[in-house]
Amino acid sequence: MTSSSAEPEDTSGNTAHTAGRRVRSRAAGLRRRPLLVALLILCISAAAIFAVTSFVEHQWQAAAQARFDARTERVTTRLRRLLSASETVLYGARAALDLSPSMTSAAWQQYVEKLELDSSALPIRALGYADVASASTGIIGNSPLTGRHLSVTLLAPAGGLVRPDLFDQDSFVHAALLRAAQDNQVALAVHFASDVDAAADNEAVLLLCLPRYSGSTVPASPEAHRTSPRGFLFASLDTRRLFEPLVAGRPSIELNVQAGRPGAFIYATDSGSVEAPATTSLFRKTDTLTYGGMPLTLVYTANGSASATGADVVNGTILLMGIGVAFALAGLAYALTATYAKNMLMPGVATLNEARMMGIIRSSMEAIITIDEAQTVVIFNPMAEHVFGVSAMEAVGAPLSRFIPERFRQAHGRHVEQFGVTGVSERLMGRQRVLFGLRANGEEFPIEASISQIRDATGKLYTVMLRDVTERLRADNALKQSREELRDLSANLQNVREEEKTRIARELHDDLGQQLTALKMDLSAVEQTLDAHPPAQPDAIASVSGQLLSMRLLIDSTVASVRRIAADLRPVMLDDLGLVPAIEWLANDFTNRYGIDVERHIDPGDTRFAKRGATTVFRIVQEALANVARHADATLVVLTLETEGGYCVLRIVDNGRGTDAGVRTHIERGAHADKSFGLIGIRERAHMLRGTVTIDTSRDRGFALTVAFPLHAIEAEDPIP
Template structure:
């Protein structure tokens, strides 16, 4: 083809050369070159800076998560101390000041929890809760006799603790410090939990500054500020930067720590330099080196253009200009990282650059003059020809690079591979030329497929973890109920025998008998707690009697604990649940009732199980204060996520209906076939 006159590709280059005639003078051409290269350098410099900023943001995200987790762990440890004290007070509320001091001394709080300033308790009597014990006493610590319910802010926190049976957190700002007060209710007896049976509250006073100094010690280069309430009140600032901070820190991270019903906002900030190695040197090198290269290239272009303009004769100047421009265009095409193919109106190849040679495993000598269909799989050739004809008429194409529409090419060895493509056209006077830019996206497609497989495997892993967790709960519950429960019962019988022997001996003291009776009472309470813990793990009746009796027991236990009535509408014998389906439905109901107890402040719950055609519908609703915008990140509930995942395993779906002040309702829909089909075991 090259031996018969000028090719269409040569004509294209000649026309491009004529359009660049305005830049034949040395100064404009050198300035244009300098501007283009500097624009590329600035773009690369911005990319390096953005990458450095993203790296710094990832570092502060990890450190913020670690500090927040450490703070939550310290608060949980303090809650465990309160639970131990509440167990002591439920057994014997007649403890003296001396005994209480001895108990606090044995906890060694100065070594284990140095942020705890004092530990005490208050007895609740109707509308009053005066402090009975407090050790030690000091500035900012509520004194014995102080009525906690007389303070409106404390009253709300105490009411929250009594309603949820968990620790409630309350921030107390002072002149020189901010203290946290934690309240945990204890009850008249272990079996009589609930708001109406609160006997008092265990109180811990913690120094906020010591608490967060302890958890930030590992990350001294990150500044932490802790806020609470609306409007936000500053509780703590690590003041890491001080006067040397200079400008506003480059990266920030805000997290919410939910504990005791008092959400705390933790704001972390740091400069990129303080977080670790950065890319400032790299960005500076890019900027300096790129600027120098731009100046050098501009000077070279200026000299070449000046030499060119110095040539005598219009014919020589035009010839040199045409040759130079053609060489430049060929250099651009040959150096492109994209495969570039130009075809004529008959779809014959006229340009085939080196990248195209690599992509299609075919030399330009073999490709030029051949039909483009040689590199298109046969099943796509008709569609491609029709697309090119339509593009030639309308100039509109749906093939644009980066639009994620994947096409397919054909290598010389017959191998198909995925590509992205964009097309453009030009009319050189003798006909239209179409230029296609191609990109091999084989690796990206493989990565996408691997990502989809990974997601499927993660879902399978999640389902397996749920099953393993249920099996472990079943084993623990049976061991608690059958083994440890029988041993405690035998211990109780031994205590009774010893008591009878002592009663028979008139010389034995009555004090020993009183202590034995107290030990037997404690064994009774321990057995009751053991059975409750075993039932919480997995009720035996769920395996022995089935789902409906287990849900009835769960509702009755919920009403007994929290004083909230559960109205049930369960269709009898509507569906026969297999073991996996029964476990899933039971856990969803259990999680929903737990959410009601913790967050809803409701007085009534309605539980409905019914069948509708080929579906089973489970609905749990309450008359509490409701919620708004559950999809916001700060309101994300892992309990609801767990319910969704359990429902998904059985092909079900969850919908939530709630508004502030209008209650909260969760509706779960399962296909009946998934609930009844026989389970398969590997």
């Protein structure tokens, strides 16, 4: 008996030892878990920080490059404006000399002083006139001016000319004189004269030359232009006054300028080199500005390193903040995991967790209802009491159907049964159609719901989380109504704008055009009167005739500008000839302006466009071609207009650089995937005629825009042929 009673004691001891070892092993595992979780969070955060800093640096550098390109473009534009302003001064000087052919040096000095060139923003150093005179030896080269030479007769301020024999000895200047004489336009030349006092601080001087003919009468042929100039007006430009103000407000940009081909150096900023070490980047852009027959090559450079653009400061800030957040998250994860492990090792954890869960359910802002397999309510939290207007005491033990409208009860019962078998539910909060609940007072209201299930000792329990979305639906409906009203307002504004453009275009074309034509006729009458009754002084009649000719040319230019502005506002042929001729005109004008070929396939069949439909299609084509000119960098555009399957389909495809917007992006109503206002305008115009807009694009594979209109929306009882 003694030996038989000892075996159970050993067995219970081994069982207790094994159980204790299992408890200790589980406790050790729970104690190690917080550190592992914290390390995992720290590694994930470090990877995220690295990705974010790399992305931010790339975007920051791209933005810096874009700002550099925009600044250099503004500098080039301003340079062109300065040269044009200097050219205007030269034309004014020629007019003044034509009015006073026998002007003396003193009078010329007084005229130039009134221009106040030193105090103006213009780079003109001196203004003068060189007369063409016969000579025993001609100027250099084989030219129609052989046998003649140029002598400077007028010059102000004194000493502004770089060399007396400049016009007879310098080949660059001579070539510019030939261009000016042949084209009767201003020509630009570069002269190197560092050994002359007038340009001692400048090794290069730019000259603007303009021919002058006897009696202000311009010869009829280019050959006569070259052989009969009476003299040349010229303006010497100070390169430092020309280029330094352009980059004065942009200290980070360096400018190097070369003239002609091959390029001859004429200017460079002296603020120091921007050449960065090999490990950093350098922004560089080259623009070519051809003015007066001479190309000017502008080379812009700027330090594009991260330290120069500020990217390193931004990355450093993000890195420090990211490290702080990473350690904070790791510490929080460690604390939460350690608290959980501690609670799991304490007795009565299940009871404590259940109490906490009930506390969460009671404080939840969502209505929570738990039912058993018989669909009887077992939990009804305070928010559910508020939503349904029923106390928990009344709800617990009642069937769930009490809170569902009668017409939905059968379907809801089948859904719960299916969920109990498959565990799959269609009802996920915010991702389903709106359901309806029933309040205690009989009022139905919209809800969103999600359902889950658990199994305990008594069977399955289903928990439903409900959200009253009455206010949200009311706000959504108000938003939809507001959106429709805004679309109607936008459509009305488009119509008013088209009508105003039409009115202004017709007034410009009819009224102002007729007035300019009448003015030109009056001018012709004055010319005829002068021819019939010449005055006693032939030089005076020649000068007046030249001025009248200039006025005629100015009127012709003004008439052309009026017609162009009127056509840009609204082509008259759109109303007079119809949509197809208007599109043909628009394509030809686009090719003439931008040099981009437009291949046309226009076959609308028997479609007769209403005025509104024709205007909409024309404006869409106009905006699409404008986008190609601004962004595509294309050489060919294919324009197709045809009817198929009850739709009028417009398709515009270019071979430009495309975008990264995706292989195929469909512009849905209200979507703003593309930030281009041009595309948004096209979408809104198409929407007014119930049309759809589709974009096909990818990087370096062009851009295709397709607009489809229902035929019944673009045809009307009073169509345009």
